[in-house]
Amino acid sequence: MRTLQPLAPTRTEPAARTRGLTKTYGSGDAIVRALDGVDVEFASGEFTAIMGPSGSGKSTLMHMLAGLDRPTSGSVWLSNIDISDLKDKQVTLLRREKVGFVFQGFNLLPMYTARQNILLPFELAGRKPDPAWFDQLVDLLHLGDRLTHLPSELSGGQQQRVAIARALITRPAVVFADEPTGNLDSRSGSQILSFLRTSVRELGQTVIMVTHDAVAAAHASRVLLLADGRIAGEITDPTTDAISAGLDALRVDEVA
Numbered sequence: 001m002r003t004l005q006p007l008a009p010t011r012t013e014p015a016a017r018t019r020g021l022t023k024t025y026g027s028g029d030a031i032v033r034a035l036d037g038v039d040v041e042f043a044s045g046e047f048t049a050i051m052g053p054s055g056s057g058k059s060t061l062m063h064m065l066a067g068l069d070r071p072t073s074g075s076v077w078l079s080n081i082d083i084s085d086l087k088d089k090q091v092t093l094l095r096r097e098k099v100g101f102v103f104q105g106f107n108l109l110p111m112y113t114a115r116q117n118i119l120l121p122f123e124l125a126g127r128k129p130d131p132a133w134f135d136q137l138v139d140l141l142h143l144g145d146r147l148t149h150l151p152s153e154l155s156g157g158q159q160q161r162v163a164i165a166r167a168l169i170t171r172p173a174v175v176f177a178d179e180p181t182g183n184l185d186s187r188s189g190s191q192i193l194s195f196l197r198t199s200v201r202e203l204g205q206t207v208i209m210v211t212h213d214a215v216a217a218a219h220a221s222r223v224l225l226l227a228d229g230r231i232a233g234e235i236t237d238p239t240t241d242a243i244s245a246g247l248d249a250l251r252v253d254e255v256a
C-alpha cells in the first residue's frame, strides 16, 4: 500500500468563489433568472454537494464556476483568478489546468484505452504526466489490471473510476462532478462516492458535485441548497435525513 501524498496542504484561499453571480436567459417577458446574485465560497479541500429542485440553477452555477459559460453580471474566481473578464481562449487554458470533470455519462474516448483516457489531459496540454502520481491514482482507484482495456470492455463503475483518475491526474484546483452516480447501480455508485470522498480527505482535492440524490449528497461535507437561482440554505456534515428535510422545506416554500 502506497502512502498517499496530499495535493497541496498549505492552500488556504478558496478554490472557487462568486460575488453577485447572475445569469439570465432570454429577454423581456420571457427572461429567466437562472442565477440571481449568488455569493458563495468553496474552500480548498472541501467536498460540496449542490442540490435543489429542477430548474433551481444547479447546472448553471456549475457551468459558471467551471468557466463553461459567462455570467450576465457578477464575478467568478477560480483558484483566486477572476475568470469573468478573461478571453475565451484564456478561460479554456485555465480550465485545462485548474478543473477536472466527472460526468454522469463517463465521457471517455471510446477508441482510447483506460490508460490513454486517464492521460488525455496531458496529451491535450502537450505536457508530461508525473508517473508516481499516475501510479498512485491507479492504485487508489483499483485500475491496475484494466489499463489496456477500452471503455466498451469496462463496467460502468470501472469507466467512472477511469473518469475520476482523468479528472485528478492534473491535480486540478477543483473537480466538478455532475450526477456522477446517475448511471450506476447503488453498489458501484457508493464506491464512486467513496473514491471522491477519499480524494478530498486523503489527497486534499476540492470536489463540487451536483446531484438529485440525497444519499449521494450525504457523502459530501457540505450541501448547498439552491432555489430559484439563489442560495436557499446550507447543511454541514449532512445526513440523508437532514438533506431530505431541507429539500422538503424548499418544496413547501415553493407551494406556499
Ligand SMILES: Nc1ncnc2c1ncn2[C@@H]1O[C@H](COP(=O)(O)OP(=O)(O)OP(=O)(O)O)[C@@H](O)[C@H]1O
Pocket (backbone or CB within 6 Å): 025, 026, 032, 033, 034, 052, 053, 054, 055, 056, 057, 058, 059, 060, 061
Ligand atoms: N440555455 C438556456 N436557455 C434558456 N433557459 C435556460 C438555459 N439553460 C438553463 N435555462 C433555465 O435556467 C433555469 C436554471 O436551469 P438549470 O439547468 O441551471 O437548473 P438545474 O437546477 O440544473 O435543473 P435540473 O435539476 O432539472 O437539471 C431553468 O429555468 C432553465 O430552464
